[in-house]
Amino acid sequence: MKQETSQWGKAVKKAVIDHNMTLKQLAEKIGYSNATVSQVVNGRYSNSSYKMIAEKINKVLGTEGLPERTETPSDEWCQSVKIELVKQSMTVNELAKQLDVSRDRLSLVINGKMMNEAIVGGVNRLLRINTAAVPADK
Template sequence: MKQETSQWGKAVKKAVIDHDMTLKQLAEKIGYSNATVSQVVNGRYSNSSYKVIAEKINEVLGTEGLPERTETPSDEWCQTVKVELVKQSMTVNELAKQLDVSRDRLSLVINGKMMNEAIVSGVNNLLGINLVAVPADK
Protein backbone atom coordinates (compact mmCIF):
# COMPACT_ATOMS: atom_id res chain seq x y z
CA MET A 1 0.00 0.00 0.00
CA LYS A 2 2.11 2.90 -1.31
CA GLN A 3 1.26 6.31 0.10
CA GLU A 4 1.10 9.30 -2.23
CA THR A 5 3.71 11.97 -1.44
CA SER A 6 2.09 15.23 -0.30
CA GLN A 7 2.47 18.49 -2.20
CA TRP A 8 4.71 19.73 0.62
CA GLY A 9 6.87 16.60 0.34
CA LYS A 10 7.21 17.07 -3.41
CA ALA A 11 8.15 20.74 -2.92
CA VAL A 12 10.79 19.78 -0.36
CA LYS A 13 12.30 17.12 -2.63
CA LYS A 14 12.50 19.63 -5.48
CA ALA A 15 14.02 22.28 -3.20
CA VAL A 16 16.65 19.80 -1.96
CA ILE A 17 17.70 19.21 -5.58
CA ASP A 18 17.58 22.95 -6.36
CA HIS A 19 19.87 23.61 -3.37
CA ASP A 20 22.25 20.89 -4.63
CA MET A 21 21.78 18.95 -1.39
CA THR A 22 20.80 15.46 -0.33
CA LEU A 23 18.21 14.64 2.34
CA LYS A 24 21.11 13.43 4.48
CA GLN A 25 22.81 16.84 4.22
CA LEU A 26 19.51 18.56 5.01
CA ALA A 27 19.08 16.31 8.06
CA GLU A 28 22.58 17.13 9.31
CA LYS A 29 21.93 20.85 8.81
CA ILE A 30 18.75 20.83 10.93
CA GLY A 31 20.07 18.38 13.55
CA TYR A 32 17.92 15.33 12.90
CA SER A 33 18.68 11.87 11.55
CA ASN A 34 18.38 11.14 7.85
CA ALA A 35 15.69 8.54 8.66
CA THR A 36 13.58 11.05 10.60
CA VAL A 37 13.79 13.72 7.90
CA SER A 38 12.95 11.17 5.22
CA GLN A 39 9.91 10.00 7.21
CA VAL A 40 8.66 13.59 7.67
CA VAL A 41 9.14 14.43 3.98
CA ASN A 42 7.38 11.22 2.92
CA GLY A 43 4.48 11.64 5.36
CA ARG A 44 5.30 8.62 7.50
CA TYR A 45 6.42 10.36 10.70
CA SER A 46 3.75 10.21 13.39
CA ASN A 47 5.58 11.78 16.33
CA SER A 48 4.04 15.06 17.48
CA SER A 49 7.30 16.95 16.76
CA TYR A 50 6.82 16.58 12.99
CA LYS A 51 5.72 20.25 12.73
CA VAL A 52 8.93 21.48 14.38
CA ILE A 53 11.01 19.38 11.98
CA ALA A 54 8.98 20.56 8.97
CA GLU A 55 9.38 24.20 10.00
CA LYS A 56 13.18 23.75 10.23
CA ILE A 57 13.14 22.17 6.76
CA ASN A 58 11.11 25.13 5.45
CA GLU A 59 13.55 27.58 7.03
CA VAL A 60 16.57 25.98 5.35
CA LEU A 61 14.97 25.37 1.94
CA GLY A 62 12.57 28.32 1.70
CA THR A 63 9.60 25.97 1.26
CA GLU A 64 6.18 26.66 2.75
CA GLY A 65 3.42 24.69 4.39
CA LEU A 66 3.42 21.54 6.46
CA PRO A 67 3.15 17.85 5.66
CA GLU A 68 -0.23 16.25 6.07
CA ARG A 69 -0.17 14.21 9.23
CA THR A 70 -0.96 10.58 8.68
CA GLU A 71 -3.72 9.08 10.76
CA THR A 72 -2.45 6.80 13.49
CA PRO A 73 -4.20 4.92 16.28
CA SER A 74 -4.93 7.04 19.36
CA ASP A 75 -2.90 6.71 22.55
CA GLU A 76 -6.11 5.62 24.30
CA TRP A 77 -6.67 2.75 21.86
CA CYS A 78 -3.02 1.65 22.05
CA GLN A 79 -3.11 1.64 25.85
CA THR A 80 -6.39 -0.31 25.86
CA VAL A 81 -4.85 -2.97 23.61
CA LYS A 82 -1.83 -3.31 25.89
CA VAL A 83 -4.05 -3.61 28.99
CA GLU A 84 -6.18 -6.28 27.29
CA LEU A 85 -3.10 -8.25 26.26
CA VAL A 86 -1.98 -8.34 29.90
CA LYS A 87 -5.49 -9.19 31.18
CA GLN A 88 -5.78 -12.04 28.70
CA SER A 89 -2.18 -13.22 29.29
CA MET A 90 -1.47 -12.93 25.58
CA THR A 91 1.81 -11.89 23.96
CA VAL A 92 2.15 -9.73 20.87
CA ASN A 93 3.58 -12.80 19.08
CA GLU A 94 0.47 -14.84 19.94
CA LEU A 95 -1.83 -12.04 18.81
CA ALA A 96 0.11 -11.68 15.55
CA LYS A 97 -0.23 -15.42 14.88
CA GLN A 98 -3.99 -15.33 15.53
CA LEU A 99 -4.36 -12.35 13.19
CA ASP A 100 -2.04 -13.92 10.62
CA VAL A 101 0.11 -10.77 10.39
CA SER A 102 3.78 -10.14 11.08
CA ARG A 103 4.73 -9.27 14.63
CA ASP A 104 6.57 -6.17 13.40
CA ARG A 105 3.55 -4.82 11.51
CA LEU A 106 1.26 -5.51 14.49
CA SER A 107 3.73 -3.76 16.82
CA LEU A 108 3.74 -0.67 14.61
CA VAL A 109 -0.07 -0.50 14.81
CA ILE A 110 -0.47 -1.17 18.54
CA ASN A 111 2.30 1.31 19.34
CA GLY A 112 0.55 4.04 17.35
CA LYS A 113 3.16 4.32 14.59
CA MET A 114 1.05 3.08 11.67
CA MET A 115 -2.62 2.72 10.81
CA ASN A 116 -4.00 -0.47 9.31
CA GLU A 117 -7.80 -0.88 9.41
CA ALA A 118 -7.70 -4.67 8.99
CA ILE A 119 -5.29 -5.11 11.90
CA VAL A 120 -7.23 -2.69 14.14
CA SER A 121 -10.48 -4.50 13.37
CA GLY A 122 -8.89 -7.89 14.04
CA VAL A 123 -7.35 -6.71 17.32
CA ASN A 124 -10.68 -5.24 18.46
CA ASN A 125 -12.52 -8.47 17.61
CA LEU A 126 -9.99 -10.84 19.19
CA LEU A 127 -9.50 -8.81 22.36
CA GLY A 128 -13.13 -7.68 22.72
CA ILE A 129 -12.26 -3.98 22.46
CA ASN A 130 -15.12 -1.61 21.68
CA LEU A 131 -13.11 1.54 20.99
CA VAL A 132 -12.44 3.40 17.75
CA ALA A 133 -8.70 3.53 17.02
CA VAL A 134 -8.86 6.92 15.26
CA PRO A 135 -11.54 9.20 16.73
CA ALA A 136 -13.40 11.39 14.23
CA ASP A 137 -12.21 14.58 15.97
CA LYS A 138 -8.50 13.66 15.67
Protein backbone atom coordinates (compact mmCIF):
# COMPACT_ATOMS: atom_id res chain seq x y z
CA MET A 1 0.00 0.00 0.00
CA LYS A 2 1.69 3.17 -1.23
CA GLN A 3 0.89 6.24 0.81
CA GLU A 4 0.04 9.27 -1.30
CA THR A 5 2.28 12.31 -0.85
CA SER A 6 0.58 15.08 1.15
CA GLN A 7 -0.10 18.53 -0.28
CA TRP A 8 2.68 19.87 1.94
CA GLY A 9 5.07 17.20 0.65
CA LYS A 10 4.21 18.09 -2.95
CA ALA A 11 4.75 21.80 -2.22
CA VAL A 12 8.14 21.05 -0.64
CA LYS A 13 9.24 18.91 -3.60
CA LYS A 14 8.24 21.70 -6.00
CA ALA A 15 10.01 24.33 -3.89
CA VAL A 16 13.19 22.23 -3.78
CA ILE A 17 13.20 22.18 -7.60
CA ASP A 18 12.36 25.90 -7.77
CA HIS A 19 15.34 26.61 -5.49
CA ASN A 20 17.63 24.47 -7.68
CA MET A 21 18.29 22.22 -4.69
CA THR A 22 18.21 18.53 -3.96
CA LEU A 23 16.66 17.00 -0.85
CA LYS A 24 20.20 16.16 0.22
CA GLN A 25 21.21 19.84 0.00
CA LEU A 26 18.07 20.83 1.90
CA ALA A 27 18.89 18.26 4.58
CA GLU A 28 22.43 19.60 4.96
CA LYS A 29 21.11 23.16 5.19
CA ILE A 30 18.72 22.34 8.06
CA GLY A 31 21.10 19.96 9.84
CA TYR A 32 19.33 16.63 9.36
CA SER A 33 20.16 13.51 7.38
CA ASN A 34 18.87 13.10 3.85
CA ALA A 35 16.94 10.01 4.97
CA THR A 36 15.17 11.92 7.76
CA VAL A 37 14.21 14.83 5.50
CA SER A 38 12.97 12.43 2.83
CA GLN A 39 10.84 10.58 5.38
CA VAL A 40 9.31 13.83 6.69
CA VAL A 41 8.57 15.10 3.17
CA ASN A 42 7.00 11.76 2.22
CA GLY A 43 4.94 11.51 5.43
CA ARG A 44 6.71 8.45 6.81
CA TYR A 45 8.53 9.94 9.77
CA SER A 46 7.44 8.56 13.12
CA ASN A 47 9.42 10.76 15.49
CA SER A 48 7.53 13.54 17.25
CA SER A 49 10.16 16.08 16.12
CA TYR A 50 8.79 15.98 12.56
CA LYS A 51 7.02 19.32 13.20
CA MET A 52 10.29 21.04 14.07
CA ILE A 53 11.95 19.55 10.98
CA ALA A 54 9.02 20.63 8.79
CA GLU A 55 9.21 24.17 10.18
CA LYS A 56 12.92 24.35 9.31
CA ILE A 57 12.12 23.12 5.80
CA ASN A 58 9.39 25.78 5.52
CA LYS A 59 11.82 28.50 6.63
CA VAL A 60 14.43 27.53 4.02
CA LEU A 61 11.98 27.01 1.14
CA GLY A 62 9.28 29.55 2.01
CA THR A 63 6.64 26.80 2.10
CA GLU A 64 3.81 26.73 4.64
CA GLY A 65 1.98 24.15 6.70
CA LEU A 66 2.92 20.77 8.09
CA PRO A 67 2.82 17.24 6.75
CA GLU A 68 -0.65 15.79 6.98
CA ARG A 69 -0.50 12.71 9.16
CA THR A 70 -4.05 11.44 8.89
CA GLU A 71 -3.25 7.76 8.56
CA THR A 72 -2.20 6.79 12.04
CA PRO A 73 -4.03 4.53 14.48
CA SER A 74 -6.21 6.30 17.04
CA ASP A 75 -5.12 6.71 20.66
CA GLU A 76 -8.15 4.66 21.69
CA TRP A 77 -7.10 1.73 19.47
CA CYS A 78 -3.49 1.91 20.71
CA GLN A 79 -4.69 1.84 24.33
CA SER A 80 -6.96 -1.12 23.58
CA VAL A 81 -4.00 -3.04 22.17
CA LYS A 82 -1.85 -2.31 25.21
CA ILE A 83 -4.65 -3.33 27.59
CA GLU A 84 -5.20 -6.61 25.73
CA LEU A 85 -1.47 -7.37 25.71
CA VAL A 86 -1.44 -7.03 29.51
CA LYS A 87 -4.67 -9.01 29.95
CA GLN A 88 -3.32 -11.83 27.80
CA SER A 89 0.18 -11.68 29.37
CA MET A 90 1.66 -11.25 25.91
CA THR A 91 4.74 -9.23 24.99
CA VAL A 92 5.14 -7.13 21.87
CA ASN A 93 7.85 -9.60 20.77
CA GLU A 94 5.42 -12.51 21.06
CA LEU A 95 2.72 -10.63 19.16
CA ALA A 96 5.21 -9.70 16.43
CA LYS A 97 6.22 -13.36 16.06
CA GLN A 98 2.60 -14.47 15.79
CA LEU A 99 1.96 -11.81 13.14
CA ASP A 100 5.25 -12.59 11.36
CA VAL A 101 6.29 -8.92 11.37
CA SER A 102 9.27 -7.13 12.88
CA ARG A 103 8.95 -5.93 16.45
CA ASP A 104 9.99 -2.41 15.37
CA ARG A 105 7.29 -2.15 12.71
CA LEU A 106 4.66 -3.51 15.10
CA SER A 107 5.75 -1.02 17.78
CA LEU A 108 5.35 1.88 15.35
CA VAL A 109 1.79 0.78 14.61
CA ILE A 110 0.66 0.03 18.17
CA ASN A 111 2.18 3.30 19.40
CA GLY A 112 0.21 5.29 16.82
CA LYS A 113 3.20 6.41 14.77
CA MET A 114 2.45 4.54 11.53
CA MET A 115 -0.54 2.93 9.84
CA ASN A 116 -0.29 -0.54 8.36
CA GLU A 117 -3.68 -2.07 7.66
CA ALA A 118 -2.34 -5.64 7.49
CA ILE A 119 -0.75 -5.30 10.94
CA VAL A 120 -3.84 -3.61 12.38
CA GLY A 121 -6.03 -6.39 11.00
CA GLY A 122 -3.75 -9.07 12.42
CA VAL A 123 -3.61 -7.38 15.83
CA ASN A 124 -7.40 -7.03 15.89
CA ARG A 125 -7.84 -10.69 14.99
CA LEU A 126 -5.27 -12.10 17.43
CA LEU A 127 -6.21 -9.87 20.36
CA ARG A 128 -9.94 -9.78 19.51
CA ILE A 129 -10.07 -5.98 19.43
CA ASN A 130 -13.25 -4.38 18.08
CA THR A 131 -12.20 -0.73 18.39
CA ALA A 132 -11.67 0.98 15.02
CA ALA A 133 -8.03 1.84 14.41
CA VAL A 134 -9.04 4.96 12.49
CA PRO A 135 -12.19 6.72 13.72
CA ALA A 136 -14.97 7.04 11.12
CA ASP A 137 -14.98 10.85 11.41
CA LYS A 138 -11.45 11.17 9.98
